[in-house]
Amino acid sequence: MRNLVYTAIAIGVGIVVLLGYFLQFDLLVNLRIVLLEWATILVATALLIGVVNLFIVHWRKSTTDQPNRVNSIALLAGLTITLGVAGWFGPTDPYSLWIFNYILIPIEASLMGILSVVLIYAGVRLLRRKPNLLSIVFITTAVVILLMTGPLFGIDIPGLAELRIWIGKVPAVAGARGILLGVSLGIIAAGLRILIGADRPYGGN
Amino acid sequence: MNLADWIGAFLGFVLTLLVFSYLIGDNPLFRITLHMFIGVSAGFAAVVVIYNIILPRLFVPIFINNRSEQILSLFPLILAGLLFSKISPRFAFIGNLPMSYLVGVSAAAAIGGAVTGTLIPQVLASMNLFAVQSNQAFDANVGLRLVNGIIILIGTVATLAYFQFGIFSQANEKTQFQTWIDGLGQIGQVFIALTFGFLFAGILSAALTALIGRVLFLVDFIRDLLGLFLG
Amino acid sequence: MEKIYCPSCGKPNPIDNKFCDFCLTQFHPQEGDSADSEAPSVPGIGDNQNGLGGHESDSNVPDWLSELQQSNEMEDEKPLDSDPELGQPANAISDWMTGVSGDGEATVGEVSPAAPFLPDQGIDESQDIPHWLNDALIEEEAQDSVEDERPGEVPLGGEGRDVSQGDSSPPKISEETPGDRENAGPLAGLRGVLSAEAGAARVRKPRTYSAKLKVSTSQRAHIDLLNSLLEDEGQPQPLPQRRSISQQHVLRLGIALVLLLAILWPIVIASQEMPFPDYDEGSAEVNRLISQLPENARVLVGFDFEPGLAAELDTAAAPVFDHLLSEGALLTLISTSPSGPLLAERFIRSIKPDQELISGLEYVNLGYIPGGAVGLLSFIENPQGTIPFTIDGLSAWETEGRNGLPATTGISQITDYSMVILLVDDPDTARTWIEQLGPTITNPQVLTSFVLITSAQLEPVVRPYYESSPQPVNGLVVGLRGGAAYARIIGSDEFPGKFWDAFGMGTFVAALLILVGGLGYYVIPELSRTARGQEKVKR
Numbered sequence: 001m002r003n004l005v006y007t008a009i010a011i012g013v014g015i016v017v018l019l020g021y022f023l024q025f026d027l028l029v030n031l032r033i034v035l036l037e038w039a040t041i042l043v044a045t046a047l048l049i050g051v052v053n054l055f056i057v058h059w060r061k062s063t064t065d066q067p068n069r070v071n072s073i074a075l076l077a078g079l080t081i082t083l084g085v086a087g088w089f090g091p092t093d094p095y096s097l098w099i100f101n102y103i104l105i106p107i108e109a110s111l112m113g114i115l116s117v118v119l120i121y122a123g124v125r126l127l128r129r130k131p132n133l134l135s136i137v138f139i140t141t142a143v144v145i146l147l148m149t150g151p152l153f154g155i156d157i158p159g160l161a162e163l164r165i166w167i168g169k170v171p172a173v174a175g176a177r178g179i180l181l182g183v184s185l186g187i188i189a190a191g192l193r194i195l196i197g198a199d200r201p202y203g204g205n
Numbered sequence: 206m207n208l209a210d211w212i213g214a215f216l217g218f219v220l221t222l223l224v225f226s227y228l229i230g231d232n233p234l235f236r237i238t239l240h241m242f243i244g245v246s247a248g249f250a251a252v253v254v255i256y257n258i259i260l261p262r263l264f265v266p267i268f269i270n271n272r273s274e275q276i277l278s279l280f281p282l283i284l285a286g287l288l289f290s291k292i293s294p295r296f297a298f299i300g301n302l303p304m305s306y307l308v309g310v311s312a313a314a315a316i317g318g319a320v321t322g323t324l325i326p327q328v329l330a331s332m333n334l335f336a337v338q339s340n341q342a343f344d345a346n347v348g349l350r351l352v353n354g355i356i357i358l359i360g361t362v363a364t365l366a367y368f369q370f371g372i373f374s375q376a377n378e379k380t381q382f383q384t385w386i387d388g389l390g391q392i393g394q395v396f397i398a399l400t401f402g403f404l405f406a407g408i409l410s411a412a413l414t415a416l417i418g419r420v421l422f423l424v425d426f427i428r429d430l431l432g433l434f435l436g
Numbered sequence: 437m438e439k440i441y442c443p444s445c446g447k448p449n450p451i452d453n454k455f456c457d458f459c460l461t462q463f464h465p466q467e468g469d470s471a472d473s474e475a476p477s478v479p480g481i482g483d484n485q486n487g488l489g490g491h492e493s494d495s496n497v498p499d500w501l502s503e504l505q506q507s508n509e510m511e512d513e514k515p516l517d518s519d520p521e522l523g524q525p526a527n528a529i530s531d532w533m534t535g536v537s538g539d540g541e542a543t544v545g546e547v548s549p550a551a552p553f554l555p556d557q558g559i560d561e562s563q564d565i566p567h568w569l570n571d572a573l574i575e576e577e578a579q580d581s582v583e584d585e586r587p588g589e590v591p592l593g594g595e596g597r598d599v600s601q602g603d604s605s606p607p608k609i610s611e612e613t614p615g616d617r618e619n620a621g622p623l624a625g626l627r628g629v630l631s632a633e634a635g636a637a638r639v640r641k642p643r644t645y646s647a648k649l650k651v652s653t654s655q656r657a658h659i660d661l662l663n664s665l666l667e668d669e670g671q672p673q674p675l676p677q678r679r680s681i682s683q684q685h686v687l688r689l690g691i692a693l694v695l696l697l698a699i700l701w702p703i704v705i706a707s708q709e710m711p712f713p714d715y716d717e718g719s720a721e722v723n724r725l726i727s728q729l730p731e732n733a734r735v736l737v738g739f740d741f742e743p744g745l746a747a748e749l750d751t752a753a754a755p756v757f758d759h760l761l762s763e764g765a766l767l768t769l770i771s772t773s774p775s776g777p778l779l780a781e782r783f784i785r786s787i788k789p790d791q792e793l794i795s796g797l798e799y800v801n802l803g804y805i806p807g808g809a810v811g812l813l814s815f816i817e818n819p820q821g822t823i824p825f826t827i828d829g830l831s832a833w834e835t836e837g838r839n840g841l842p843a844t845t846g847i848s849q850i851t852d853y854s855m856v857i858l859l860v861d862d863p864d865t866a867r868t869w870i871e872q873l874g875p876t877i878t879n880p881q882v883l884t885s886f887v888l889i890t891s892a893q894l895e896p897v898v899r900p901y902y903e904s905s906p907q908p909v910n911g912l913v914v915g916l917r918g919g920a921a922y923a924r925i926i927g928s929d930e931f932p933g934k935f936w937d938a939f940g941m942g943t944f945v946a947a948l949l950i951l952v953g954g955l956g957y958y959v960i961p962e963l964s965r966t967a968r969g970q971e972k973v974k975r
Contacts, residue, residue, distance in 0.1 A: 017313035035310060039310040039814070040805065074244065079244035096778070109747060116413045121688050126954060151713070169353070174356060176897055178362070178396065179397070183867075195312055253804045318809055322908070400896050
């Protein structure tokens with residue numbers, strides 16, 4: 001009985017929101033606005049629950065004799081200090097921005113930076129691992145685009161700039177458009193399965 | 206720079222070097238840095254959510270709005286409270302109600318966006334490639350535009366064919382249509398390889414920019430430090 | 437030669453035989469037996485009285501059995517002599533055996549089966565020895581000759597004694613004394629039972645085989661291996677140590693060093709030599725749109741990128757916002773990611789460090805919209821209800837009893853904004869914004885333009901929307917290149933030159949590493965493999 005209620009709620013609110021894309025009358029629009037506002041509040045609550053759960057998990061790891069508990073202690077220290085400072089002074093306060101500028105951004109930007117080394121390494125090994133036509137097309141395109149994205153020491157190789165523009169506007173658009181259409185069809189199929197009750201990821205089995 | 210900026214710059218310098226140490230090999234200091242980053246990110250997310258949504262939209266309406274709005278604002282409060290039961294595995298089933306609500310709304314928003322935002326406009330765009338009077342004239346040469354349009358259309362269809370949105374025969378022998386689809390899929394692979402090569406170059410450019418930003422920061426810090434000591 | 441035919445099996449036997457050569461059926465002895473007497477007796481049938489619990493006088497007892505019984509009774513009175521060696525009565529020859537003389541002419545039923553096996557009963561040449569007996573005897577003789585043979589001597593008993601040739605003597609049979617009777621078994625009580633060792637079979641000591649298992653060398657090796665495996669099973673084995681520096685490690689370190697050196701060079705020498713791009717269509721379009729904005733235009737700006745790519749997007753967006761602020765635009769900042777409001781705040785404060793923008797006056801930071809597509813849709817439908825307050829806690833919107841903030845004055849729905857600018861690095865986030873906002877933007881009655889400032893990795897994903905008609909995306913500034921082009925268009929010095937030089941060097945070296953390194957990594961092993969193959973062929 002409970003499962004039926006859950007499924008009915010999911011289908012009901014889904015249909016109201018979906019119809020609002022195609023029909024415009026006052027009752028539907030107002031109901032849709034209310035449903036969407038409540039949904040944003042619930043998503044924010046879910047995010048908060050995630051943070052609480054993270055705290056609980058790592059608290060257990062740090063208080064029991066487990067290997068690598070120092071990692072959990074570091075996580076809890078960062079979480080607690082940030083919650084304390086940003087929570088007390090406010091998220092846009094200079095103290096909060098100090099933590100953001102000198103701890104968060106250096107770490108995340110450095111992680112992105114070493115990604116460049118990893119990507120070049122992967123590109124170097126690609127031909128050896130998969131020596132086929134598609135790899136050659138992949139590598140050739142990447143090299144041409146890379147060379148023409150930067151200034152190339154001011155050297156103007158005739159045709160290469162036009163080639164880059166043409167690749168970006170014609171074949172890459174074709175491939176990306178096909179991928180986008182495929183992704184949208186997949187999303188529609190997955191969403192419709194939920195709206196007809198075939199999929200119940202909310203535990204309505 | 207004031208003292209706080211110096212301390213912050215030094216901290217950023219050390220953390221940058223700790224992360225770069227991963228290039229030599231995975232080590233405990235790198236892992237500690239990574240976990241600290243996760244903790245700080247989660248802390249900021251929690252603060253922003255509490256300041257931006259939980260307080261002003263969940264609790265404040267109960268106290269400052271009129272009666273009808275107060276009653277109406279009880280519903281998301283109750284739903285949010287039920288959602289908190291997901292923390293406990295024993296009582297997690299209580300949170301299924303708000304979860305079903307969320308899933309229904311999210312699915313509808315995704316479908317609506319996919320249909321009205323991507324599917325229809327992109328199909329129209331593929332058709333309008335051959336519209337001579339279209340205001341989307343990126344090339345004045347009509348002939349060249351038509352050729353490019355044909356390439357884009359073939360590439361789009363071939364890419365979709367590669368993802369096998371086709372009919373499969375149940376018999377052992379392929380139908381002629383299936384053979385066509387397979388052949389088109391082979392062409393689609395080339396377009397996909399080209400697109401992914403473009404994407405790869407873009408990701409590498411973005412990562413290079415991040416690396417340049419970090420190297421600039423390190424150089425500037427060392428310069429400032431040397432300037433401080435050397436006068 | 438005359439023959440007699442066995443009454444049991446019907447096979448011909450020499451006339452002198454007492455027993456049938458084939459089935460050992462006794463032929464009736466000559467005394468007291470006539471030629472036409474009844475069926476011969478089978479040797480070994482015991483006395484019913486002693487062994488089988490029979491009865492003395494029974495009219496149904498056959499004659500042959502009764503004769504046996506009588507002879508047994510007669511012999512009971514006689515002392516028995518036992519042969520100490522054999523453990524059997526020495527004279528255990530029953531009546532049916534005593535009458536065997538081997539001289540008379542054999543008749544049907546008169547021949548004793550033991551006749552050929554009795555001692556001193558030479559085998560007549562005229563006798564027809566069955567081949568199976570002949571072969572067995574030859575075998576036995578051969579075994580005996582092997583045991584007894586001395587070098588140079590003729591084996592005893594001749595070579596391959598052939599009984600049929602009549603040149604050999606029959607095997608010895610231990611004599612049985614009269615009165616010997618069988619003591620156990622089904623033949624208990626009967627006399628003259630053929631003992632097992634009495635000529636019917638030669639008791640021979642069986643060959644002794646060594647109880648020791650013969651194991652070959654390879655089997656021994658296998659056994660040792662299995663034993664060692666079983667012994668090692670219970671013992672923890674140390675893990676093989678990974679090499680601290682592998683080939684992949686060296687390659688990765690080499691790439692990192694080369695790349696860092698390439699980036700460091702223009703930064704250290706502080707050169708700004710590389711020119712900005714000549715023309716970029718997307719950037720030019722954005723420039724045109726911003727130039728057409730009215731005075732104090734309300735512009736909605738979305739900050740939806742990760743802090744890791746802040747360097748790229750901040751650098752690319754700086755000349756655009758420089759232009760925007762110079763046009764007097766009032767900014768409303770929002771984000772669909774939790775770190776977005778902080779990135780927005782950080783960016784706004786860094787655009788004009790000498791002229792700090794005032795929150796609430798020149799810009800409004802609405803903060804975080806949760807829910808992705810759901811949150812965006814809610815904001816598009818009802819911005820005031822979705823985010824009623826700024827991230828600083830101020831009331832963001834104009835209401836009946838309250839004036840709103842300058843940046844949000846006159847805004848009741850999203851189409852009231854003159855422009856929407858999105859700073860984004862993620863393909864899914866960009867697609868979500870375009871899908872939810874696009875149908876509104878492409879409405880011909882709507883004048884709001886939608887501009888993207890994206891990371892370089894997004895160009896293939898957003899370009900289909902930019903290149904389409906109707907156009908949900910009106911302008912596109914892509915990565916560092918787009919920002920540099922925009923800076924060149926407006927003649928701004930907000931774009932850092934050494935950043936662009938380092939970027940140019942870095943992309944060139946990266947492309948070279950992939951091309952040369954990839955080819956070398958592929959070609960060199962192939963060449964060495966070919967060379968090794970050719971060497972093998974030559975050998």
